[in-house]
Amino acid sequence: MKFTEEVFAPHMRPITGSAIREIFKLLGKPGMISFAGGNPSNAALEPEVISELAVEVLAKYGTSLLQYGATEGFGPFIESAGEFLSEVGFRAGAGELLPVQGGTQGFDLLIKALVEPGDVILAEDPTFLGALQAMHTYNARIIPVATDENGVIPEDVEEKIKKYSPKLMYIIPSFQNPTGVTLSLERRKAMAQLACQYGVVLAEDDPYRDLRYAGEALPAIKAFDEEGWVVYLSSFSKYVSPGMRLGAAVGNKMLIRKMTIGKQSTDVHSPLLVQAIIDAYLRKGLMPGHLKRICGDYKKQLDAMLEGFKYLPAGTRHTVPEGGLFVWAELPEGMDAKALLDRCLENNVAYVPGTFFYVEGGHENTMRLNFSNATIEDIDKGMRALGAALAQ
Amino acid sequence: MKFTEEVFAPHMRPITGSAIREIFKLLGKPGMISFAGGNPSNAALEPEVISELAVEVLAKYGTSLLQYGATEGFGPFIESAGEFLSEVGFRAGAGELLPVQGGTQGFDLLIKALVEPGDVILAEDPTFLGALQAMHTYNARIIPVATDENGVIPEDVEEKIKKYSPKLMYIIPSFQNPTGVTLSLERRKAMAQLACQYGVVLAEDDPYRDLRYAGEALPAIKAFDEEGWVVYLSSFSKYVSPGMRLGAAVGNKMLIRKMTIGKQSTDVHSPLLVQAIIDAYLRKGLMPGHLKRICGDYKKQLDAMLEGFKYLPAGTRHTVPEGGLFVWAELPEGMDAKALLDRCLENNVAYVPGTFFYVEGGHENTMRLNFSNATIEDIDKGMRALGAALAQ
Numbered sequence: 031m032k033f034t035e036e037v038f039a040p041h042m043r044p045i046t047g048s049a050i051r052e053i054f055k056l057l058g059k060p061g062m063i064s065f066a067g068g069n070p071s072n073a074a075l076e077p078e079v080i081s082e083l084a085v086e087v088l089a090k091y092g093t094s095l096l097q098y099g100a101t102e103g104f105g106p107f108i109e110s111a112g113e114f115l116s117e118v119g120f121r122a123g124a125g126e127l128l129p130v131q132g133g134t135q136g137f138d139l140l141i142k143a144l145v146e147p148g149d150v151i152l153a154e155d156p157t158f159l160g161a162l163q164a165m166h167t168y169n170a171r172i173i174p175v176a177t178d179e180n181g182v183i184p185e186d187v188e189e190k191i192k193k194y195s196p197k198l199m200y201i202i203p204s205f206q207n208p209t210g211v212t213l214s215l216e217r218r219k220a221m222a223q224l225a226c227q228y229g230v231v232l233a234e235d236d237p238y239r240d241l242r243y244a245g246e247a248l249p250a251i252k253a254f255d256e257e258g259w260v261v262y263l264s265s266f267s268k269y270v271s272p273g274m275r276l277g278a279a280v281g282n283k284m285l286i287r288k289m290t291i292g293k294q295s296t297d298v299h300s301p302l303l304v305q306a307i308i309d310a311y312l313r314k315g316l317m318p319g320h321l322k323r324i325c326g327d328y329k330k331q332l333d334a335m336l337e338g339f340k341y342l343p344a345g346t347r348h349t350v351p352e353g354g355l356f357v358w359a360e361l362p363e364g365m366d367a368k369a370l371l372d373r374c375l376e377n378n379v380a381y382v383p384g385t386f387f388y389v390e391g392g393h394e395n396t397m398r399l400n401f402s403n404a405t406i407e408d409i410d411k412g413m414r415a416l417g418a419a420l421a422q
Numbered sequence: 423m424k425f426t427e428e429v430f431a432p433h434m435r436p437i438t439g440s441a442i443r444e445i446f447k448l449l450g451k452p453g454m455i456s457f458a459g460g461n462p463s464n465a466a467l468e469p470e471v472i473s474e475l476a477v478e479v480l481a482k483y484g485t486s487l488l489q490y491g492a493t494e495g496f497g498p499f500i501e502s503a504g505e506f507l508s509e510v511g512f513r514a515g516a517g518e519l520l521p522v523q524g525g526t527q528g529f530d531l532l533i534k535a536l537v538e539p540g541d542v543i544l545a546e547d548p549t550f551l552g553a554l555q556a557m558h559t560y561n562a563r564i565i566p567v568a569t570d571e572n573g574v575i576p577e578d579v580e581e582k583i584k585k586y587s588p589k590l591m592y593i594i595p596s597f598q599n600p601t602g603v604t605l606s607l608e609r610r611k612a613m614a615q616l617a618c619q620y621g622v623v624l625a626e627d628d629p630y631r632d633l634r635y636a637g638e639a640l641p642a643i644k645a646f647d648e649e650g651w652v653v654y655l656s657s658f659s660k661y662v663s664p665g666m667r668l669g670a671a672v673g674n675k676m677l678i679r680k681m682t683i684g685k686q687s688t689d690v691h692s693p694l695l696v697q698a699i700i701d702a703y704l705r706k707g708l709m710p711g712h713l714k715r716i717c718g719d720y721k722k723q724l725d726a727m728l729e730g731f732k733y734l735p736a737g738t739r740h741t742v743p744e745g746g747l748f749v750w751a752e753l754p755e756g757m758d759a760k761a762l763l764d765r766c767l768e769n770n771v772a773y774v775p776g777t778f779f780y781v782e783g784g785h786e787n788t789m790r791l792n793f794s795n796a797t798i799e800d801i802d803k804g805m806r807a808l809g810a811a812l813a814q
Contacts (some may be wrong), residue, residue, distance in 0.1 A: 031621035033650045037589075038680055039538045047683050075488040077480045080695075084476040088469045096467040096663035114676045131523070131689035142559060146431045147539060164687035167534060197429075229423035258425045271488035273694040288430055291439050295556035296530045297523035297689070301696055302665040303472075 041147065041169035048159050051387050053371070054071075056379055058142070063412035065335075065399040066380040068207065068355060070268050074324040074402075079316065080271065080307060087306035095302045101294045102418035103129040104305035110312040111278045115264055118239065119253025125283045128290055129276065129300040133237050133263040134160055139289040139296070140198065140233055140261055141168045150196040154182050156387030156396075158207045161200050161235070174389040175199075179349065181206065181213030184220035191228045198231050203251055205238040205354020208387045208398035212352055215248050222254035230259065231285070237265040240321050242353035243329035258282030266308050268355070269321065274304050325353075328402055329411060332357070335401040338413025343420050355402045358384065360395055361420065367397040370420060377419040379412045433539065433561035440551050441778050445763070449772055455804035456792040457727075458772040460599065460747060462660050466716040466794075471708065472699060479698035487694045490802050493686045495521040496697035502704040502759035505671045510631065511645025517675045520682055521668065521692045523653040525629050526552055528671035529606055531681040531688070532590065532625055532653055533560045542588040544622075546574050548779030548788075550599045553592050553627070566781040567591075571741065573598065573605030576612035583620045590623050595643055597630040599747025600779045600790035604744055607640050614646035622651065623677070629657040629669070632713050635721035637684065650674030659701050660747070661713065717745075720794055723801060724749070727793040730805025735812050747794045750776065752787055753812065759789040762812060769811040771804045 035043055057064045088095060102108070107129060112122040129211035140420060145151065147169035153162065155174030165172050173194050176186040184199055191198070201221065203213040213221070225232040234251045252262040256311070258281070265277035279289060293299070297332040311317065335357055339348055345362035361367060384396025427435055442458070449456045450486035480487060494500070510664060522528040537543065538629040539561035545554065547566030557564050565586050568578040574593055582588070593613065595605040605613070617624040626643045644654040644680060650673070657669035671681060685691070703709065727749055732742055737754035776788025796804060 031618060031649065031651075033621075033674055034677060035676065037623065037677075038535055039541075041538070042535055042683075045683050047686060069490050072489060073483040075485040077484045078489060080481040082478050084480070084695075087472050088473040088476070092469045094463040094465040094665075096469060096472060096665045097464060098461050098659075098664040132695075134687065135689045143430055143434055146433070147560075149431075160687050160690070163683075167684055167687055169538075187808075192594070226423060226536060229425075229429070231429065248726075254588075257423065267490075270813075272490040272690075273488045275689060275691070276691045282425055284425060284427065287563055288434060291555075292439050292559055294439060295526065295552050297527045298552070298582055298664075299667070299668045301523075303476075303696070304693055330616060376440060 037122065042261060045163065045166050048112045050159065051384050053380060053382060056375055061378045062380060063378060063404055063408045064380045065401065065404065065412060066382050067400050067403050069403055070104055070272065070291065071324070071327065071402045072385070075271060075326060083307045083310045084303065087303070087310055091306060093401065093421060095306055099299045099302045101290050101299045103127070103300065104302050104309065107305040107309040110309045114312050114317065115278065115280060116412070117261070118262065118278070119249035122280045126280055126286055128279045128286050128293065129305055130279050130299065131275040132267050132272070132277045133163070133235050133265040136263040136277055137161055137200065137233055137235060139279070139292045140231065140342060141165065142292040143285065143288040145170050145199045150194040152187060152199040153389060154201060154206065155389050156208055156384060158202060158235070159387060163390065165212065172389050177209070177211065179211055181211050181217055182221065184217055184224060184254060186417060187221065187224055191224065191230055195355050196230055198233060198349065199225065200233045200235065201251065202235045204236055205241065205351050205356070208356055208382070209358040210349045210351030210354055210356045212248070213388055218248060218251045219254045222251050222260055225259035226255065226257040232260045234260055235263045237268050238354040240269060241325060241355065245352040252280065258285070261285060268312060269317065270308060270321065274307070276300060276304050276308050330406055331401040331404070334406045334409040335399060335413065338410055340413045341417030343417070355400050357399045357401065359397050359399060363395060365420070366394040368394060373422060374416055374419040377415045379415040379419065381416070427677045431781065434559065437555065437558050440555065442551065442598055445772060445774060448767055450777060451770070453770045454772060454802045455770060456772045457759065457793065457796065457804060457806065458774050459792050459795050461795055462664065463716070463794045465719060467663060475699045475702045476695065479702055481697070483698060487698055491691045493682050493691045495692065496694050499697040499701040502701045506704050506709065507654070507672060510654065511641035512672070514672045517568065518672055518678055520671045520678050520685065520703065521697055522671050522685070523667045523689065523692055523761045524659050524664070524669045525627050525657040526556070528655040528669055529553055529592065529625055529627060530556050530624065531671070531684045533557065533562065534684040535680040537562050542586040544579060544582055544591040545781060546587045546593060546598065547781050548590065548600055549626070550594060551779060552782065565779050569601070569603065571603060573603050573609055575614065576609055576616060578618055579613065583616065583622055588622055590625060591617065592625045592627065593643065594627045596628055597633065597743050597748070600748055600774070600776065601750040602741045602743030602746050604640070604747045610640060610643045614643050614652055617651035618647065618649040623740060624652045625655060626652055627655045628658050630746040632661060633717060633720060633747065635717055635724060637744040643674065650677070653677060658714045660698060661701060661709065666699070668692060668696050668700050722798055723793040723796070726798045726801040727791060727805065730802055733806045733809030736808070747792055749791045749793065751789050751791060753789070755787060757812070758784060758786040764777050766808060766811040766814060769807045771807040771811065773808070
């Protein structure tokens with residue numbers, strides 16, 4: 031019998047991968063300045079340090095680092111990751127922290143634990159494409175909730191909770207992907223309260239938190255979670271290395287236990303070598319100095335991009351993020367960032383059209399601009415090129 | 423609102439983790455000889471080699487190894503893993519091999535691509551517990567198929583295909599977990615033919631293949647797959663390191679593409695550092711000598727265990743595996759390996775009662791014995807202790 035698409039589960043057939051992958055394929059062109067990606071800067075990565083730590087932990091732990099480990103995680107890493115996250119405003123106790131393959135796996139395991147086909151998940155609109163794709167692979171029904179310059183709007187969330195009885199809410203509270211916006215303190219309290227009041231699990235995905243270049247650090251939503259409905263997802267991808275794939279999920283014991291069960295049959299455990307390397311990184315106290323250095327660099331890049339908006343068409347609006355990797359722009363009404371992309375690529379500058387990040391599309395005049403993968407000079411040059419292409 | 427079990431998806435509520443984990447907790451007792459685990463021997467692990475390779479690949483690839491990678495995998499590893507697997511009787515072309523977090527993730531992604539709640543999966547009876555748990559997390563309906571000393575019985579598979587229209591079949595062809603049995607050449611051909619004839623995806627999970635101590639290597643089921651219905655799952659867990667979590671799935675392009683989509687939102691990609699280390703291990707030609715060495719050791723351990731059956735109650739039958747890590751025993755009718763476990767543990771010897779590996783339980787007189795985690799002396803001592811405890 032011939033193998034055809036019909037073999038796949040019906041809900042999986044239309045999922046064909048991130049639309050923005052097609053854009054990424056065009057970035058290899060010589061001279062291209064890319065504001066399209068979401069990678070940390072190569073200058074923020076430290077292969078020599080990781081190499082030394084690899085040698086050190088393999089000498090220290092020997093064969094036990096190469097043997098099977100517990101799904102629950104490598105003991106020393108559970109401890110140091112819990113300590114690292116305590117700055118966020120809560121302290122994970124025993125059985126409350128699970129090592130995961132980046133925040134991405136944390137969210138995937140959460141959906142696996144909670145959602146049946148057709149169950150509703152509330153998502154900020156716009157939001158992270160990878161999270162939307164995860165929701166689709168579990169055949170969830172995604173309901174968008176409104177956001178503004180202070181993040182997701184609790185009143186809209188409450189209305190949607192009443193109307194749709196969601197199982198899960200997905201929120202990126204700090205320097206959101208794609209908008210760069212940060213959820214205000216009042217709204218953090220309100221979101222924790224809504225999660226507990228209505229009994230809806232809130233996935234707080236916070237991978238950019240420590241990339242703050244201005245303003246005061248805020249406690250996590252989880253810090254106000256009195257009954258255990260918030261799961262905090264952290265990741266070392268944006269701080270140390272995305273290629274190593276390590277993060278941590280923190281939640282109540284029952285939830286972490288069920289996510290652990292899901293992880294058992296998904297990948298057994300996170301690689302011990304990686305857990306041990308990040309543990310050593312944290313215990314040696316390398317993180318504060320490293321974050322200070324990379325935040326200093328990223329701030330300059332962000333400032334250069336904000337400055338560069340002077341080249342963009344009059345009437346363009348943009349966010350002024352206090353951290354993270356992205357700025358969000360709204361071109362004047364009537365302009366179509368998707369249609370204009372080809373012209374910009376010809377002009378050697380790339381971005382991601384904002385429409386892709388909306389649950390139901392639309393918002394054609396928006397775009398996401400990343401500033402961490404170009405030099406100050408290239409950011410200036412790229413913003414000029416963008417302005418010129420858009421003005422044609 | 424109080425957080426309760428009611429929050430979880432109904433099919434996830436009864437999944438509480440592997441029953442044999444409880445046994446593993448008892449193995450720390452001093453003097454305990456464990457035939458219960460499934461780990462490779464610590465003597466088969468090479469932390470110094472891995473340490474050198476880590477330094478080498480981080481120096482060679484630098485920041486690109488710490489940056490985000492493609493879900494499709496690290497190019498050099500895709501190439502060397504494809505070459506390594508070509509001995510099995512097929513050659514993965516472009517887009518036909520996906521790096522995964524052990525065979526476990528390969529199977530999980532396959533279920534994700536194919537199965538909707540209630541869809542049927544055929545599984546050898548008995549089979550690997552982790553695979554059964556994965557099927558449960560996707561709310562699949564598991565139908566057992568009969569096996570004998572030559573592996574799964576194609577006639578029973580055909581009957582079940584006609585009766586249940588399964589989406590997927592799960593087969594461990596070499597030195598099966600838990601029985602140690604190897605699927606015969608004729609049956610390998612028959613299984614490939616059934617998969618293609620009826621259009622049922624066959625997951626061929628083959629992590630023990632190169633741990634062969636006797637007899638001739640057989641081509642994989644996949645080698646006879648003329649229309650792309652077989653997915654071959656390999657793993658470096660039993661050859662190099664389970665703690666590093668790396669394997670490879672090989673299948674037709676459409677299927678590998680859909681599994682790649684699933685992986686994108688599950689964990690983005692497998693850690694590049696691990697892919698690069700295993701790639702270097704393969705390219706340096708370390709595998710053949712290493713396999714020869716560990717197979718020599720494992721053969722002695724297997725022989726000691728087979729010899730030790732003389733201590734067991736008269737009428738005990740057992741498999742005589744040509745490789746792998748397990749021997750399967752059937753105690754005389756009426757004996758209950760689960761009920762007898764406590765007495766054996768008191769006598770400082772552990773095993774896993776066979777009933778746990780059956781889809782519908784039963785078969786109380788069976789047990790799985792692992793021989794890779796005890797010395798020759800301890801295997802003899804442990805088999806004596808087992809015989810003594812069972813005879814009481």
